Amino acid sequence: MxxxxxxxxxxxxxxxxxxxxxxxxxxxxxxxxxxxxxxxxxxxxxxxxxxxxxxxxxxxxxxxxxxxxxxxxxxxxxxxxxxxxxxxxxxxxxxxxxxxxxxxxxxxxxxxxxxxxxxxxIARQKKGAAKHLISDVYDQRMGWQNTLLVGPPQTGKTTLLRDLSRHISEGVKERRIASRKVGIVDERSEIAACVNGIPQHDLGYRADVLDRCPKAEGMMMMIRSMSPDVLIVDEIGRQEDVEAILEAMHAGVVLMATAHGDSYESLMKRPTFSALFQAQAFTRIIELGRDPHPGTVKRVRLPKQVKERIKQ
Missing domain, CATH: 3.30.450 (Beta-Lactamase)
Structure with a gap:
């Protein structure tokens, strides 16, 4: 390593x-x-x-x-x-x-x-790191959910995102979850750690990666060229990211992303995220912390309309 x-x-x-x-x-x-x-x-x-x-x-x-x-x-x-x-x-x-x-x-x-x-x-691939999240981000009737992982630096956001890719791409046999096509736009080369375009981390056998590509442009490129079921991006926050996310979701693609922030409330104070939340772009918002270890889930938020659909 x-x-x-x-x-x-x-x-x-x-x-x-x-x-x-x-x-x-x-x-x-x-x-x-x-x-x-x-x-x-x-x-x-x-x-x-x-x-x-x-x-x-x-x-x-x-x-x-x-x-x-x-x-x-x-x-x-x-x-x-x-x-x-x-x-x-x-x-x-x-x-x-x-x-x-x-x-x-x-x-x-x-x-x-x-x-x-x-x-x-130091980058570490921790296989199984996101296993405890599957119940939160997968619904048996509606499938994988549009998910935002929120946390300060070093709370394991990218590690969890990487492992979620592997679970989604390969499926989860014990839960009878079928594999899906995954598209990863890796602007900072941190999710896949590509060398000469080849991922160094295990993202699952149905994952495709755009390395060092700006997120907003890359999301549209990935949808047009690779038809992913689930699109994965790291550290969203710019206005162009928001526009691309909304367009991707209107195209029927599930999106999983991360954002720097202490909580949902702190992100709501930022205009770009406020627009995403008002549009109910994410049906799962997972707040992460470091105590007792990086990747600890502090709280899982389900928007009101999602809760109502689940009850029906």
Whole structure:
């Protein structure tokens, strides 16, 4: 799991991480590399600062340069699009966030220079992670439901979405749920972790992926070209996302998506989501938390009209 990740790190930082115990490695969530500040590892939600010669290891400018060279394969020119976005997804699905001096052109982010911080988020495929959600998002009479997973960062939204794809694509034999065609628009390469267009994660044998494609455009492309039964997208929120979601639903496609937010109420304060909720686009809204572990369901909301249909 770590081989693709560790190859981008300086040897001594690689060595410090390898001193962790197996349970600690299994709980490692992030590697934070900040120039002239201590190396930070986020383990089970808590920061840990590895020591070298009895002192916290302080990241050097040379360390940052090595990471940048490895990420860009020594070609910053080819790396411009990733710098503009502020992150890159590497083989294995690990996402590396980047900060530094932003260069603007006509008010828009053109690139980034003087890179000073990296946040490496560990990607883990957890098969079966969404099994406990099936009863909430599948109705025996109406089938899979339009579902929005809501939660702050690191509450397992993408992990659950990935596993839901596998369940939907392959079917759930013990519940007599048939397999369905799944279309995934993976704008940030986090759901499927594609390398050369091929998913690195197991999404089920009936799943098709549009990698690094803007969500709004990708949803329409997927519907026109691949006729999915269920469409899956990550982190919606822009106005164009809303328009595409409504159009997809009018086309009879079930949609499953995630959104950053503390709760349904917090999303309602945002105009784009308010429009979606007023249109009753989602028949299941699942609020997630980290306590006692990422992916914990805090609350499942069923809009009033859906509840009334279920009772009939």
């Amino acid at each position: 770590f081989k693709d990740l560790l190859r981008i790190l300086p040897a001594h930082i690689h060595g410090l991480i390898e001193t962790l115990s197996k349970p600690e490695l299994n709980l490692l969530e992030e590697i934070r590399i900040r120039v002239h500040r201590p190396l930070e590892l986020l383990i089970a939600g808590k920061p840990v600062y590895p020591k070298k010669n009895n002192n916290h290891y302080e990241v050097t400018l040379e360390d940052a340069q090595i990471v940048l060279n490895q990420l860009s394969e020594y070609s910053l020119y080819a790396f411009e699009e990733e710098l503009r976005r502020g992150y890159i997804t590497i083989q294995g699905g690990h996402r590396v966030g980047i900060t530094g001096k932003v260069v603007l052109e006509k008010g828009a982010v053109q690139t980034m220079r003087s890179i000073s911080s990296f946040n490496i988020r």
